[in-house]
Amino acid sequence: MRVLAFLDGTLADPDQAHLRVDDLSVLRGDGVFETILVTDGRPRELGPHLDRLARSAAMLDLPEPDRAAWERVVQLVIDNWSGGSEIALKLVYTRGVEGDPNATPTAFALGMEIDEKVKRARAEGIAAVTLERGIGTDLMERAPWLLLGAKSLSYAVNMAAVREAARRGASDVIFTATDGSVLEGPTSAVILVRGRTLYTPPPTIGILPGTTQGDVFRAAERAGWQTVVESFPASELTSADAVFLASSVRKVTRVHTLDGQPLADSTELHAELAKVYDSQYD
Amino acid sequence: MRVLAFLDGTLADPDQAHLRVDDLSVLRGDGVFETILVTDGRPRELGPHLDRLARSAAMLDLPEPDRAAWERVVQLVIDNWSGGSEIALKLVYTRGVEGDPNATPTAFALGMEIDEKVKRARAEGIAAVTLERGIGTDLMERAPWLLLGAKSLSYAVNMAAVREAARRGASDVIFTATDGSVLEGPTSAVILVRGRTLYTPPPTIGILPGTTQGDVFRAAERAGWQTVVESFPASELTSADAVFLASSVRKVTRVHTLDGQPLADSTELHAELAKVYDSQYD
Known part of the structure; x- marks a missing residue:
């Protein structure tokens, strides 16, 4: 309905x-x-x-x-x-x-x-691909007319990127900047996990401040995790203990495959973090 | 109506x-x-x-x-x-x-x-500003999901650029690439004139193929002008004999002021080219 x-x-x-x-x-x-x-x-x-x-x-x-x-x-x-x-x-x-x-x-x-597809993604995780976003990380402040960091209705590129992912056998995208930094997904924020620390890139590099990502970080801090907001290169994704995409509707979704390669099994980390996040709303 | x-x-x-x-x-x-x-x-x-x-x-x-x-x-x-x-x-x-x-x-x-504003622009010319578009000229072929060269409905950035121009006392924009090349306007193609030669950047650098620009070029060739489709840096705009913005509705509009500086008086060149263009439709 x-x-x-x-x-x-x-x-x-x-x-x-x-x-x-x-x-x-x-x-x-x-x-x-x-x-x-x-x-x-x-x-x-x-x-x-x-x-x-x-x-x-x-x-x-x-x-x-x-x-x-x-x-x-x-x-x-x-x-x-x-x-x-x-x-x-x-x-x-x-x-x-x-x-x-x-x-x-x-x-x-x-x-x-x-969507059923969203519910499946939450439960099973997803395959993602990295795609160039074609922008530098220093643009946002210098060129506000590019609306980097604004959630505008002009999402044709975001939707085209998701279709490109589908052509590559995946269902979502992690955008990268010209210097190889991780930016965000077309409709999500990227969270990387190493040990007991969560990382996400800062909005100042030209991405949306993530509402769900922010909420996950606050909940995780209360549960004893460390959180770091800083840039990191896409090469770190493949060596991380977990890569998650955070968005309102998909909550914390686990990326199990990146660019066709399986990532570290983050099933347990995902279950733990999802619980930390959801328990706020019980 | x-x-x-x-x-x-x-x-x-x-x-x-x-x-x-x-x-x-x-x-x-x-x-x-x-x-x-x-x-x-x-x-x-x-x-x-x-x-x-x-x-x-x-x-x-x-x-x-x-x-x-x-x-x-x-x-x-x-x-x-x-x-x-x-x-x-x-x-x-x-x-x-x-x-x-x-x-x-x-x-x-x-x-x-x-719009009356459009009619005035056709007659009197306009002031424009150069604004960074934040992209390289080599992206289009490599990253088709960025939809460079597609006329999508996602024009929020184009509209924001025009508002930025207004804040700077101008009414239109010439976008530049990261290497300083001229790209296009938010709703127009850029034509530069030197002597009897018209220049416009090629669509392969990530811009729309201009329909009016193309038609102007064909008409101008028949009238004895030379036409060249190649990249040029924004620095060439200030030394050109004329800078025009071509779009369906504004036809060939003369840029009389760029980034607050007056350009060469192109009134006569404009009148001549506008006549060459319009005479096809008489």
């Missing part, structure tokens, strides 16, 4: 048309979004997601999102959900209608079921 | 909603487009635009566009147009509804009036 609510508090039928063809999300991929996991009626990391929505909106010069209204519309979708115990809840905030000088953002929340 | 027609030949009211919120154009900027100039009922460079739509669609693994249907829908919009003598006609072709295994592309043509 799908539940749709607009930011003004209107519930609507997701199977009907609600957007004009000249909404700038359609014509230009011009807007920002978040995807939040709701489990048993509780949205995970809602605060960090709304923080990041506001940050992305600022990077795109969109009006500041009305935080209280977003909190209400999230609850509205949850209150009207009658599907499974989990919801993938998308918040979408676009620049509105093209050419309208009084255009206001189009804003809605859409609750969706979790 | 706006005239909207879907690819199946249905005319529709552009002021009404026609798209679901979960169309992948909305959620992922996942689709391709073209913008065609129609003057006095004749679409300019329709063939090259439909060629490029097909090429972009192939790069995004979308089904091959039905060329005859697109030709019909272009004519349908033109036949139902009662606005000014020019139409900016957008063709949009998206991946369809998210999560629907039987999803078919959403496809429509939208005719719009030409």
Whole structure:
């Protein structure tokens, strides 16, 4: 099932048309979004997601999102959900209608079921490939118009990368920078594990600050793990004790195969970290 | 006025909603487009635009566009147009509804009036700024998942660059590659003039093949100009006899100021080339 609510508090039928063809999300991929996991009626990391929505909106010069209204519309979708115990809840905030000088953002929340494919990935892990992202790690600060670190709706490249992974027999991607540094996945953050230490690259190299990654790190620290936010080269992935992709909907997903080569068996590390993460929401 | 027609030949009211919120154009900027100039009922460079739509669609693994249907829908919009003598006609072709295994592309043509701002730019020229695009010129062939050279709907960066130009007191952008080469504008191709020779960078460095640029070059060759397709550094822009931005809707627009510095007065060169270009359509 799908539940749709607009930011003004209107519930609507997701199977009907609600957007004009000249909404700038359609014509230009011009807007920002978040995807939040709701489990048993509780949205995970809602605060960090709304923080990041506001940050992305600022990077795109969109009006500041009305935080209280977003909190209400999230609850509205949850209150009207009658599907499974989990919801993938998308918040979408676009620049509105093209050419309208009084255009206001189009804003809605859409609750969706979790794909079977996602559930399988959580349980079984995935194969991933490394793909060049074609950018340097020093660009973000110097060239803010490239929107590195903004979660914009312009995800055609992210989706093309996932299709390239499929052509290579994998289901996900780890992007690398021109200097070989690990960046992020098309829809996830990368976490590398060595011993009892978790590593992830810093947002300053031109990637999204990961909400789930952040939450995993905080939970892991409380459970006695070390965490380090620093750049590392892709070559470290193959010698790590574990490589995980963190995203709201997939939570912490284990990468068992990289570029066709099996990685170290991280089944136990994964089970432990997944438990540390999920136990916050029990 | 706006005239909207879907690819199946249905005319529709552009002021009404026609798209679901979960169309992948909305959620992922996942689709391709073209913008065609129609003057006095004749679409300019329709063939090259439909060629490029097909090429972009192939790069995004979308089904091959039905060329005859697109030709019909272009004519349908033109036949139902009662606005000014020019139409900016957008063709949009998206991946369809998210999560629907039987999803078919959403496809429509939208005719719009030409902005006053565009008309002013054609007549008076514009100020532009150079901005880094953050990519190398050798990426396109090596990393096709980056969709360099595909006209995808994911234009948030292009729009952000134009806003950055506005912050710098200009109205358009010339993107440069990491090696300082000139790439393209966010919605245009760059043409540089020295004497009686026109220069533009080759698509192989990761830019769109320009339909208007191509048409200008063919017309100019017939009128005795030389044309060269090769890379050149941004430093050449300031010493050129003229710098033009070519796009369907703005046609050949003169850049009179670059990064705050006046360029050589190209008023006469512009008038001559604009005439060569337009006279094909008289």
